[in-house]
Amino acid sequence: MGSIVKRKNADGTARYRGLIRIERDGYPSFSQSKTFSKKALAEAWVKKREAEIEANPEIMLKREAKSMRLRDVIIKYLDELGDQFGRTHNMSLILISKLPIGAKQINTLRREDYTAFADARLNGKYDGLRAITPATLNGDIMGIRSVLKQAKLAWGLDVNLNEFEDAVLGLRHSRKVSSSIKRTRTPTSDELQELTTYFYAKWMIGKTTYPMHLIIWLAIYTARRQEELTRLRIDDFVDGWWLVRNAKNPRGSMGNHINTKVRDNALPIIDALKVDKVRATMRRGNKHWDNELLLPLSPRNISAMFTRACKLKGIDDLRYHDLRHEAATRLAEQRLTVPEMQQVTGHDSWSSLQRYVNVTPRKTVLEFDRAMQVAMLAWQDGRY
Template sequence: MIDGVAPSTVLKDLSHISSVLNHAELVWGDDIAHTKNELSHSLIGLKKARIVTKSKERDRLIAHEELQILTNHFYKGWKRVRNAIPMHLVMWLAIYTGRREGELCEMRLEDFDKENNQWKIRDIKNPDGSKGNHKNAHLEPNAFLIIEELLKPSIRNRMLELGYSNDLLLPVNVQTVSDYFRRACQLNGIEDLRVYDTRT
C-alpha cells in the first residue's frame, strides 16, 4: 500500500494516465512513444513487486440467520435510542435495491419516479468516472414498501433531527451507516460482513 492508497486504486490511476497518453497521441499527434514505453515498463515492475494489483472480488453473502439477528438488533436500537438511524430499514433497502450505501444516502426525493417504478441514481461508480453517470434504477415492490416506511412522518422526522438535507430519502451520514453496521456485526459475533455484502 502506498501512503494509505490501495494497490488496486493505484493501478486504476495509472490506467487512466495511460488512457490520457493514448488520447494525446491519437488526437493531438504528440510524439510520446518514449513516455508510453516508460509507463509500460514501470507497470510491469510495479505488478511484479505487488505494489499495484487488481481489486479482490468478494463472495461473502449474508446468511438468513444473520439477517434476522441484524434486523432485530437495529430495530431494538431504533426503538431505544432517540437519535438512532433506522438501520433495520436501510439494510433492507440495500438488499431490495442492490445499491451501495453511498448511493442510498444520495437518493434525492425529486428523482423518485413512482409512476414508472424507478429512481434516478446519480453518479454511479464506474471505471471511467462516476461524475454525471446517472442511471434510472427499477424498484421492485418490496423496495417500495421500505421507501413508504422511510417516508412516514414518525420515521422521517426523527431522521431529519440529525440535521441533514430534507431533499434526500435518507438524510443520514453514509459513514455513520457503515459504522452502525460494523458495530452491530461485532456485537453479534458476525465476521467479515459489510453493508456492501447485503446487495443481491
Template sequence: MGTIVARKNAKGETRYRAQVRVMRAGERMRAESKTFSRRSLAKEWIRRRETELEATGDVELPGGADMSLRDGIRVYLEAVGDNFGRSKNAALRALADMPISEKRVVDLVPRDFIEHVHWRRAQPVTRSHPGGVGPATLNSDLIFLRLVIRYLQHSEGLPVGPSVVSDAVDALRAARLISKSSQRERRPTADELRRLDAYLFERWQSGRMRVPMWHVMWLAICSGRRQEELARLPRGGFDREHGVYLVEGGIKNPAGRVSSDVEAVLPESGWAVVDRILADFPGRDGLLLDINPKSVGTRWNNACRMLGIVDLRFHDLRHEALSRLGEDGLTVPQLQQVSLHHSWDSLRRYVNMPARRGERFEFSESVGLGVKE
C-alpha cells in the same frame, strides 16, 4: 540515444516502445517515447526524432519540467477530480504524500514505481490495512499514477508517457507483487441477517442508535443501491404506478460519474420497505432517509463487531440484493434495470449464486414488522 523495449499488452500482443533521450554532462535534457506495433516503425521514429533534434537543437525540456509528481497529482485532481468517485481521489491525495511524489515527473523511470511498491509493502499495518497493503491496492496505485502521467503528458507537454508505469507493472505482475482485485463473493447468511435484523431494530426502537440502520439494511437488500446512493433518494421520486424511483445526482460509473438524475426499477419486495420507512418517518418532502453515508458504514461495522460477524461489508448487501434477484429468475436486462449497470461484465461481479440455493431470511420475517415507533 534511442532504445526500443518490447512488451506485451493485455491482449498478449507485442508492442515496441521507442525512447529518445538527450543527455548533457550526465543530466537528462529531454526524453520522449512512443509505442508502435512493429519494431521497424519504432526504429524509424527514433531515427527521425534524433535527426530533428540535432537539426533544430531543441533539446531543452519544456516549461513546467520541474513539476514534481505531487504537484502533478494536484493539477490532475483540480482539472478532472470531479469526474471520479471519492475513493480514487482519496487514493491520489494519499499518494501525493508518499516519497515517490517528491520526484520530478520527467525524471521518473520504471524503477521508481517498483521501489514505491516495495516501500508500501514495508510499511507498518494500519487500521484500514490490518494485513498490510495488498497486491490489489498496489495495482490501483499504479493505475491511478498512470492516468496522472498520461494527463500531464498531453496537458502540460511533458516528455514522459504512461509507458514508464506500464513497464513497471509488467515486472511487478510477473513477480506477483501486484494483481487485479479478486471477485468478492461474500453474502450474508440467513442467520447473520436474522441477528442483524433483531439487533438493529432493537437499537433503533430503543433510541440507542439514531441512524435508522434497520431501515437502511432492508432498503439496501431490496433495492441493490450503494450506501451513498441510499442517502440521495427523494420522497417525491417514487413512482409506484411504473415501479421506478429516482436517484438524485446520478450513480457511480467506471467511465466517470454523470451527475444527472437517473431512474431505477424497485423490485416488489422494495415497496414494502419503502412503505415502512414512510410510516416510521412521515412526511412528503425531502429525502426518503436523512442519513450520512459515512455514518452508515461506521454503524454497520460496529454492529457486525458486536454480533461477532466477520468480514461482512455493507457493500456486500448489494451483492445479496442482485444475487437474490438472479435466484428469482430475472434476466440480465431486468437485473440491469435494478442495478443500473451498463454491461453484464460489470454486473456479473455482483451476482453470486451457488449451485444449491440456501435459506433466505426475508423482510416479511423481520422482527420489526407490525411494530412501529
C-alpha cells in the same frame, strides 16, 4: 473566461467550483480550477485569477507548461477533478503525494521509480505504513495513471507515459499487481435477523437517528450502495423506476446517472422512510438535512454503524457492500435473466453478473416482513 459549476457532495452540501480556461496565441492551453463552499468565494477567486493572468500572462501561462512535482500535480488534479471521484480514489492519491515518489519531477519519472514505489508499498518499507496486497497496489497504480494522463493530455506537461506503462507491465508479469479477488460472502438468514433485531431495538429506544433496520433491507431489495441510497431524490422515483444520480462506474468517477427498476418488495420500506415521524427522527441534529432526499444521511456513518453492529454481534467478515452481493444473489435465485438483473442493479456489463446465473437457490431466505415480525416480538418481550 471563468465559470462557476455547482456540485453536491454525498451529504447533500453544495460546493462551487471556479473554473478558468484560456486559449491564447503563443501560449499553451491553460486551465485551472478550485472548489469552494460558497459561490461568492468561487466568483472572487475567478475574478482575481483572471486579473493576475491578464496582468502577467508570461508567468501565469508558461509556468503551466513546465514540469511539476508529482505531489503538486496530484494536488492540482484533486482540486480540479476530485469531486468527480470516490473517497477511496482521492485518499489513495493524497497518500501517494506524501511519499518519496511525490517529491519527484514528473518529467524525470522512469520505470525504476514506479517499481521502487510498488516494492516499498508491497513490503511495508514506508515508515508508519503497513504492507499492502497486490490488489490494493492496483488501486494506487490506477490512480497514478489517471493523474499522469490528465497532466499530459489536458495540461500539456512533459510526461513519459511509456515508462509508466512499461513499469506496470513488469509489475503485472511478476504478479505484484493484480485485480481484487471477488467476494462471495453473503449474510445468512440468522445474521440478517440478528442485525434487524439489533437495529430496530436501537431505533425504538432512541439511541440512533439512523433507521438502519430499514436501510439494510432497502439495500438488499434495491442493490444500491450506501452512497447511492443517500443521494436518492424522492421525486426521481417515477412509475417503478428510480433515477440514481452520480452512480459509481468501473472507472470510479461519479458523474453518471442511471435509471434502475425498483421491485415491489422495496416499496413498503420506501413508504416507511417517508413517514413523518421517521423523517423527524432522521432530521434531529442533522446539519445537512435535505427534504428532497429519501435518506439525507452520511454514507460513511451507515457503513460504520453496520461494521460496529457486526463486531458487537460476533458476525465475522461481513461488510456493508456484501448486501449488494446478497441483492444480486436473490435476483438470480428468482431466475431473472442477466438483462433483468441489470435493470435493478445498474451494472453496465454482463460479466459482472454472469457469475450469478447458475446459482443454486437457497432452501430458505429471510424476507423483510418476517425479520421485522421477529424484531418487534423481541422488543415487546423485553429481550432487547
